[in-house]
Amino acid sequence: MTQLVTTSELQLIEEYTMQTMAVPQEVLIERAAMAVQEVIGAGNFDLSNVLVLAGLGNNGADGVALARLLHLQGIDVSLQFVGNLNRAKDSVQHQLKIAEHCGLTRSEKSDFQKATLIIDAIFGTGLNNTIPDGLQKMMRAANHADNSVVAIDVPTGISANTGEVLGSALKAKSTVTFGYEKVGLTKGGGKKFSGEVIVKDIGLLTPENFIFSQAK
Ligand SMILES: NC(=O)C1=CN([C@@H]2O[C@H](COP(=O)(O)OP(=O)(O)OC[C@H]3O[C@@H](n4cnc5c(N)ncnc54)[C@H](O)[C@@H]3O)[C@@H](O)[C@H]2O)[C@H](O)CC1
């Protein structure tokens, strides 16, 4: 029996971890980035040219932290933001500051064809309505380029609760999801777009006798 989580259950667990147990958000972001670094470094992916597509929320923050780790490892990694960076969460700005201090500057436009691996850090569990048209176009181009894509936490475009495709979704070879498998990865489009789902512990703490509504 594998525990699955809905986004509201995950929110309670995140709050418990950060508010009650006082684990800083930056620690979770760092451990999330390290978890993805470990998975893609295990030999099944060609890391000769990695493109990180980062969104404006914490999924993007995970991606920026990962790009910095790969850069420090000497990997040829490009970091491209999707959306207006001025509207990004503080967590993203903070990770970008660290990355720039480490010598990684963001690219404006990246060449999907050149990338041997694309990291999908655009939207995670926070996607709450249909993907904007412009981004849908870019995602279809990325799917068409037929690169290897590794999704951080949830493939962009997939509802973490229902597995529904919200306009368009990025097809992942693997999805590295944190703490627990999200319900949306096990059904509908979520199952199809997630590829191999790898659950990684990043130090999320779960309250005693927490009630999970779903399992598989
Ligand atoms: N579970 C954990 O303990 C950790 C999770 N992390 C990562 O955080 C994301 C969830 O981050 P969040 O900021 O809540 O949302 P997203 O990054 O998924 O989305 C960004 C942002 O986008 C806005 N938005 C939602 N839908 C749309 C839309 N259709 N069009 C435009 N904008 C949209 C909304 O405001 C969102 O906030 C989780 O997946 C993990 O990757 C932590 O980093 C590590 C610990």
Ligand SMILES: [K+]
């Ligand atoms: K993602």
